Amino acid sequence: DAGVTQSPTHLIKTRGQQVTLRCSPKSGHDTVSWYQQALGQGPQFIFQYYEEEERQRGNFPDRFSGHQFPNYSSELNVNALLLGDSALYLCASSLGTGSYNEQFFGPGTRLTVL
Amino acid sequence: GDSVTQMEGPVTLSEEAFLTINCTYTATGYPSLFWYVQYPGEGLQLLLKATKADDKGSNKGFEATYRKETTSFHLEKGSVQVSDSAVYFCALSASGAGSYQLTFGKGTKLSVIP
Numbered sequence: 001d002a003g004v005t006q007s008p009t010h011l012i013k014t015r016g017q018q019v020t021l022r023c024s025p026k027s028g029h030d031t032v033s034w035y036q037q038a039l040g041q042g043p044q045f046i047f048q049y050y051e052e053e054e055r056q057r058g059n060f061p062d063r064f065s066g067h068q069f070p071n072y073s074s075e076l077n078v079n080a081l082l083l084g085d086s087a088l089y090l091c092a093s094s095l096g097t098g099s100y101n102e103q104f105f106g107p108g109t110r111l112t113v114l
Numbered sequence: 115g116d117s118v119t120q121m122e123g124p125v126t127l128s129e130e131a132f133l134t135i136n137c138t139y140t141a142t143g144y145p146s147l148f149w150y151v152q153y154p155g156e157g158l159q160l161l162l163k164a165t166k167a168d169d170k171g172s173n174k175g176f177e178a179t180y181r182k183e184t185t186s187f188h189l190e191k192g193s194v195q196v197s198d199s200a201v202y203f204c205a206l207s208a209s210g211a212g213s214y215q216l217t218f219g220k221g222t223k224l225s226v227i228p
Contacts, residue, residue: 042203042218105157
């Protein structure tokens with residue numbers, strides 16, 4: 001059973017560019033959350049998708065947007081990249097949105113903005 | 115808002131030493147509490163969890179007890195191994211409708227030397 005997968009593994013972009021990161025949830029999971037983990041910090045919640053809708057959003061600007069597809073996979077888009085967007089982006093999936101539901105994390109996409 | 119504070123690292127221990135990593139939280143209501151572990155180059159893995167006061171989560175020799183009176187969830191292990199070297203994150207998921215996100219501490223890096 002494949003766990004959460006993310007692509008690409010690494011990405012290098014320049015300031016002002018746009019980037020799309022992809023996530024496939026663990027089999028049977030219907031909810032996807034995205035987190036940003038800066039170097040040496042804990043992950044910070046960006047947003048969560050369930051039934052193809054954004055259910056909750058963290059304290060991130062509108063440059064960060066997302067999408068969930070009918071097969072539950074998800075994309076994270078970041079526009080007008082800033083140097084401060086350099087981080088590890090983690091995708092997590094769960095079955096349902098309840099606070100008790102365990103979130104399974106993927107290995108992450110390392111984004112470097114030059 | 116919700117927050118998690120965990121002891122600063124890095125922590126260096128000899129093999130078979132006793133481990134304690136302190137974690138305290140601030141949240142309204144009755145959050146669920148988690149410890150996640152991140153091995154080098156990998157995503158986060160759930161280590162253990164507790165969903166109500168006085169619950170004890172345990173896994174792979176690690177334990178943590180949900181203490182509501184002290185708002186704490188300290189991680190302990192009686193005898194660490196070199197393979198336990200990783201970064202440990204304490205996290206909470208707030209209770210109530212519409213509270214889907216995980217809030218993480220900054221992480222504590224543990225190095226176990228033979």
